[in-house]
Amino acid sequence: MLMSGTELARAIVQRAAEKAADYTxxxxxxxxxxxxxxxxxxxxxxxxxxxxxxxHKAGIESRHVALPERTTTEELVAQIRELSDDPAVHGILLQHPVPHHIDERAAFEAIAPHKDVDGVTMHSFAGMSFGHNDFLSCTPGGIMRLLDAHDVEIAGKHAVVIGRSPILGKPAAMLLLARDATVTICHSKTVGLADVVRTADIVVAAVGKPRFVQGDWIKPGAVVVDAGYNEGNVGDVDFDAAVDHAGLITPVPGGVGPTTIAVLLEQTVDASLRQLDA
Amino acid sequence: MLMSGTELARAIVQRAAEKAADYTxxxxxxxxxxxxxxxxxxxxxxxxxxxxxxxHKAGIESRHVALPERTTTEELVAQIRELSDDPAVHGILLQHPVPHHIDERAAFEAIAPHKDVDGVTMHSFAGMSFGHNDFLSCTPGGIMRLLDAHDVEIAGKHAVVIGRSPILGKPAAMLLLARDATVTICHSKTVGLADVVRTADIVVAAVGKPRFVQGDWIKPGAVVVDAGYNEGNVGDVDFDAAVDHAGLITPVPGGVGPTTIAVLLEQTVDASLRQLDA
Structure with missing residues (x-):
């Protein structure tokens, strides 16, 4: 069965828009x-x-800061700190990836924790890992919403996350763990990946390689979440083959993608309301 | 074969003592x-x-702050902040566990990151997770040193960590992942734990239940690290049964325990030198 994110995302954004209107x-x-x-x-x-x-559609003001390719880490950090200090700004998103010469971690850490609506700071990661959940990394947050919207049982299930990036694989693993899944984290150095994936009740593909996860890696009835988005609108899972094995599977596009942006908008509005009440 | 921590700990402390003398x-x-x-x-x-x-033996000054059972979170946080601000203090350790009425996380977070020699803050956890490694949680840090001292291959191996506490199971998993193990995190809600452990090349037991891990859960030749320390000097692994299956196994006592303290001392001295150079 298809695990679409479109309807869910619409519902999340709708609620965020109502809260934004309340803020206004x-x-x-x-x-x-x-x-x-x-x-x-x-x-x-x-x-x-x-x-x-x-x-714009959700009633959220969007401030755009475009910096040239040659921007230094120091300049970027200074710019982000300014936004962190600006009371008119409630959420900050640094578009990933930044040019190679920039220390992306230093730039992320310049985001004030209470404005980290994209869930990229060390503070937010530890918060997800320890179950505080101030802000979630948006894609892992969207994945959890998708699973819940489709009544996927998580506790006691074996979740296999393929990929270990700081804003996708690792936080997805931590959120699944917080919901009592047994979690295995796989990556490029994993030996026998296919066999590991074959033991999974829930597969999260976050590799960034088109059609990397093969159909016959999927245990019959497993839940397959494809967080990949590669050139040509192709996910990390060989959808056409996997759909025959999976119990539930996200399409690409229209699966994880829309929920990611929805969570970003929701967290921005929540941040604005929290800053108002603080 | 026995994976003793005594000699290793002695070597680490010896080197820390030399650096402490240098500081002095x-x-x-x-x-x-x-x-x-x-x-x-x-x-x-x-x-x-x-x-x-x-x-004392390593040439490190030990300042002892004993607070009564009735101490509030606010009082404890204030006390720890004072130590964080005191330039004569280089490392801070809050003995775990604290009484139930105290918010332990709030107390941990009052430790300045550059004095977190026990590796308990959210900052240190994210650092371990992202490979920065400013300070390690001491027991996971000790475990990694033990594995390295015994030339255990980690990359590409399947490591199963049983336990998911913020200062033991989770950071141990993250450190093993950073060294390219495929990592599975198990816990009280894991279904079919014995079968999961049977697939492990490296088992880290961090459950806090005496002799919980059975001998026949251990794959022949696997490396077994027992981070448990229960009443009566008993670990989390049924040692007498597991020793017949394991390729390498830590004893309790004399395995992980000594390396934990050694890492604490080492990190304290390193912190003092770093604060001097800062």
Whole structure:
């Protein structure tokens, strides 16, 4: 069965828009998400434009900071600190990836924890790992919402996460663990990956390689979450083959993607309301 | 074969003592570890006394802060903040566990990151997870040293960690992952634990239940690390049964325990030197 994210995302955004309207009624201003982009990676430019559109529709102000490719780490950190200190900005998103010469971690850490609506700081990661959940990394957060919306049982199940990036694989593993899954984290150095995946009740593919996960790796009835988004709208799972084995499977596009942005908008609005009440 | 920690710990402490002496030559003062204990749990009192002894022998000053059982979270946080601000204190250890009415996480977070020689803050956890490794949680740090001292291959191996506490199971999993193991995290809600453990090349038992891991759960030749320390000097692994299956196995006592304290002393001295150079 298809595990679509479109309807779910719409519902999350709808609720975020209502809360944004509430914020505006109370303050006369809009919740504000600042998006920082360095350089002109075409995929990133498209993605940021899409986020701005979604913000606009949800009643969220979108402030766009575009920095040239040659920006230094120090300049980027200074820019992000300024946004962290700006009371009119409620959430900050640094578009990933940044150019290679920049220390991305240093830039992420310049985001004030209470404005980390994309869930990329060390503080947010530890919060997810320890069950505090102030802000979630958006894609893992979207994945959990998808699983819940489709009544997927998580506790006691074996979840296999393929990929270990700091904003996708690792936090996804930690969120599944917090919900009492037995969690295995696999990666490029894993030996016998196919056999490990074959033991999974829940598979999260977060590798960034098109059609990497094969159909016959999927245990009959397993839940397959494809967090990949590769060139040509292709996921990390060989969907056409996997769909015959999986009990539930996300399409690409229309699966994890929409829920990721929805969680970003929701967390931005929540941040604005929390900052109002603080 | 036995994977003893005694010799290794001695070597680590020896080197820490040399560095401590170097610190003293340069400053006239000693590296200083402040230990905070709340209440009078007998095991904790014994453990803290042992740490103080070891500090003394290694040329590390040990400052002891004993607070009554009725201490509030606010009082404890204030006390720890004071130590965080005190330039004569280089490392801070809050003895775990604290009384139930205290918010232990809030207390841990009052430790300045550059003094977190026990590796308990959210910052240190994320650092271990992302491969920065400023300070390690001491028991997971000791485990990694034990594995390295015994030339255990980690990359590509399947490591199963039983237990998911914020200062033992989770950081152990993250350190093994950073060394390219495929890592499975198990816990009380894991279904079919014995079968999961049977697939492990490396087993880390961090459950806190005496002789919980059975001998026939151990794959022939696997490496078994027992991080448990229960009443009566008993580990989390049924040693007498497991020793027949394991390729390498830590004894209790004399395995992980000594390396834990050794890493604590080493990190305290390193902290003092880093604060000197900062």
């Amino acid at each position: 009624r109370r303050t006369g201003a809009k919740p504000c998400l600042a998006t920082v982009i360095v350089g002109e990676d075409p995929a990133s430019v498209t993605y940021v434009r899409m986020k701005q559109n979604r913000c | 030559r340069r400053t006239g003062a000693k590296p200083c570890l402040a230990t905070v204990i709340v209440g009078e749990d007998p095991a904790s009192v014994t453990y803290v006394r042992m740490k103080q002894n070891r500090c």
